[in-house]
Amino acid sequence: MIGFPIYIYSVSIDLFGLFGGMPSLKAIENPENDLSSEIISADGTSLGRYFRYNRSQASYHDLSPELVNTLILSEDHRFYQHSGMDFVAYLRVLSGILTLNPKGGGSTITQQLAKNLYTQNPDMGLDGTFSKLGKYPRRVIQKTKEWIISVYLERNFTKEEILAMYLNTTTFGNNTYGIKVAAETYFNKSPDSLNIQESAVLVGMLQAVTRFNPVSNPENSFKKRNEVLAKLFRYGYIKTREEYDSIKELPIELTYKVQNQNEGLAPYFRTVIQNDLMRWCKENGYDLWDSGLKIYTTIDSRMQRYAEESMREHMTYLQKDFAQSWEGRDPWIDDNYAPIKGFLDSRIKQTETYKSLVARYGENSDSLKIMLKLKKPMRVFSWNGERDTLFSSMDSLNHYKRFLQAGFMSMDAHTGAIKAWVGGIDHKYFKYDHVKQGRRQPGSTFKAFVYGTAIETGYTPCQRLPDISPSFDLPSGTWRPLNAEGGYGDGTRYTLRQAMARSINSISAQLIQKVDPVNVVDFAKRTGITSPLEAVPSLCLGVNDVSLYELVGAYSAFVNQGIYTIPYYITRIEDKHGNVIEAFTPKTRQAMNEQTAYKMVYMLQGGIQEEGGTSRGLPRELKIDNEIGGKTGTTDNASDGWYMGISKDLVSGSWVGGDERSIHYRSWSSGSGGKTARPIWSNFMMKVYADASLPYKKGKFKTPDSGIDITLDCEQYEVVEDPENTESWSQDDIR
Structure with missing residues (x-):
């Protein structure tokens, strides 16, 4: 023993x-x-995990x-x-x-x-x-x-x-x-x-x-x-x-769902912040995949759900409308609205499938062509749910290129906390994020920075300018911007608020001519636009690419009394024992004074309140006992539709467009931001206001602590002639 x-x-x-x-x-x-690291919403809901x-x-x-x-x-x-x-x-x-x-x-x-x-x-x-x-x-x-x-x-x-x-x-x-x-x-x-x-x-x-x-x-x-x-x-x-x-005798009732990055709430958000977290882990000696970290975010699971629902509901309808508008034709067209020859043949070469087949068979081999057209069982995305079909690689590319894409982000204007982030229509099938990763021309949503620069310079919302497109002498020749409906204006005088509400190109062009494109670039940079901007006259029409993430952050400076807060999405990180390893605080700076900021809020309200405003079509329920503002944006060929909406607490933005700029509606009006992007914002806000558990309620924008330094009642406004004396322009300038 x-x-x-x-x-x-x-x-x-x-x-x-x-x-x-x-x-x-x-x-x-x-x-x-080995412990997975968990992402947790601001309201305590698990958004998902990173794991081996x-x-x-x-x-x-x-x-x-x-x-x-x-x-x-x-x-x-x-x-x-x-x-x-x-x-x-x-x-x-x-x-x-x-x-x-x-x-x-x-x-x-x-x-x-x-x-x-x-x-x-x-x-x-x-x-x-x-x-x-x-x-x-x-x-x-x-x-x-x-x-x-x-x-x-x-x-x-x-x-x-x-x-x-x-x-x-x-x-x-x-x-x-x-x-x-x-x-x-x-x-x-x-x-x-x-x-x-x-x-x-x-x-x-x-x-x-x-x-x-x-x-x-x-x-x-x-x-x-x-x-x-x-x-x-x-x-x-x-x-x-x-x-x-x-x-x-009871059957086994499963609700089976294997967890992966395509499932659950905020899949695009989780994917985008992964790189930030991996960088942080490398600097701090942790492994994101098995350290059991708890990552607390600013995302509100309820608002995230409303954002995803709003996009799905509208995009289901919009995709059907888009398909009908192109029935019998391909939606990829050149600047002359002619079909782009060899479009799919050129795009297939950008795919991993093509590169893999080239490595196996050679670029000019018959086998490559055969394999690209060989049909095989495939499960594909549709707005009616996934469906099984027989598709070749070329069929698949043709199928997916016809879908409209979208992005949406909502942010607390006062804290900088991002509350909802929807980077696309379906993360399983479309990985590209259209909130922070994607950059497109913002169209007329960029006019807010042109008007903001003018207000900061001394112009007022009640100041009037004629609807006359100015001329710009450029190295390439003379340039005069057209209005959205065509033509160079009819000479009607509009207040700046009316002009911005109607999104009149000619008046934003006059303003950028007067305040100088360099100053517009400076103003936009101060409010949070980090993408490269060219100090050129066409900047007044939003020709330089920016991200939705940048635009939402920049518009928040108007609501937050001129203080720009860098949008942020992680509040703290805890180790597996619950110890706080690092806490994150928002970074702020004064982008403009509170007088300029409030006047821009008043200007943005004009889209809802002024006759002909591009936000007039918002649901009546949103306007009752509530101050809101907004700005539409549409690029020349309607390949990008935007909407930026503000309330007293929230700034949210949506973008809708084709996978490429050559994919868009056949007409500008059909693809305008008011039709494609604005409904996502309005649906989201309706859902937010209907949820009594959320802190975001209807109400009025905060006025400057020092009061408003001018009258905003344009009937009482004393007209001050523009220093450039625009009334001296002749009728020959009106074409």
Whole structure:
């Protein structure tokens, strides 16, 4: 008998290197698992995870009583009576072996936890001399180490901690590790909400994950679940035969969804911030994929859901309208509205499929052409849901190039916190983000910076200018911008507020001529536009590409009394123990004085309030007891439609356009921002205001603390002649 303790001690210290290393006591007391890093919304909802192995920790208090009791009664009903090893169970196993009547395994939950930690810990190697003698010695030594680890676990952890650790270190198949992720994956629940039959399904999988998987082997899973339920009845947890008979007849009701970056809320947001997080992790010594970080964001899950719903609802309609407008024709056209020859042939060369086939067959081979046109089973996106079809690579490209794309972002104007981010119409099929990654011509939404520069210079919202397009002498010749409806203006005099509300090109061109494009660039940069801007006259029409992210941030400076806040989306990062590693605060700067900012808010309200304003078509419900403003934007060929909307607290923007600039509506009016982009904003705001749980309510914009330094009542405004004396222009200038 003395030999057994000596053997145990020899294994524990790896005597003469015969048995292979044992983990240190510290490693056992602090078991390390690869843990996914979780992204959490401002209102406490999980938005998703970054993981190599999809694992997330749950504490004992996160487990439902049904789950705990199901696990114990099924796997180790004397769990609370033993100290890691159940000698009664060992005798039962030995009896079964001797009588050739197996009666189940003898491993306790603690031993199973030890095994999980053993197999997942590279420090617990089997590299000793004895371990190289064969399978049986290896198994004996491994089992011995599990016993030793079990004793350590029982000494250093409570029973409750051991239960939670075991469930956290167990795999449930389909890249699902730990009970928290398993509950979410199979039942779309947290572990504290699992009922008896759901707990029995998951506990049953512990015996053989693949054989008893409810997705791949539903019949086996059903039988195993009922075996587990039978144990619960036998041990009295299920009180009556009637209850047991009732539960065991219930079908397994799954809500199965494998977690990945295409699923759940804010997939574009999660993908975009991944690069920021990886950079942060590299600088701070963490691994995003297995450090178990908690990343707290500014995104509000309710507002994010409303944004995604608003885009889906409108884009479903818009895509149908777009397809009908091009029925029988291809939507990729040149500047003369003629079909672009060889469009798909040129675009297929940009795909990974083409590059892969070229590497295999050669660029000019017949095999390449055959493979590109070879039809194969394929699942494709549609607004009526995914559909299975037979498509070649060329068919697929032709299919996807016909879809309109979109982007939407909403931000708290006073804090800089981004509340909703929708980068595209479907992350699974369209990866490109149209909030921060994409840049397109902003059209007339850029006029806000032209008017802002003029207001800052001394112009007022009530000042009047004639609708006459000025001339610009350029190296390439004379340039005069046309108005949206064509022509160079009819000479009608408009206040600046009316002109901006109607988006009259001729008057924004006059302003940029008077204030100088260089000053407009400076103003735009101060308010947050970081993309390159050319100080040229055509800047007044929004010809330089910018991102939706930049525009929303810049418009927020108007609402926030002239203070620009860099839009931000991460508030703090915690380690796996809940310690705050870093907290993030918004960065601000004074972009303009509060007088200029408020006048621009008043100007933007003109789109709703002035006759002919491009925001007049907004729903009446949005306007009741509420001050809002907005600006549409449409590029010359209607390849980009924009809408920037402001309320007293929120600034939000939407963009709609083709995958490429050559893909657009056949007419400017059909593709205008008022039709394509504005409804997304209005639908979103209606949903936000309807949710009483959100802090964003209707109300009035804040006025400057010092009061308004001019009258905004244009009927009472004293007309001051423009220093350039525009009235001296002759009728010959009006064409």
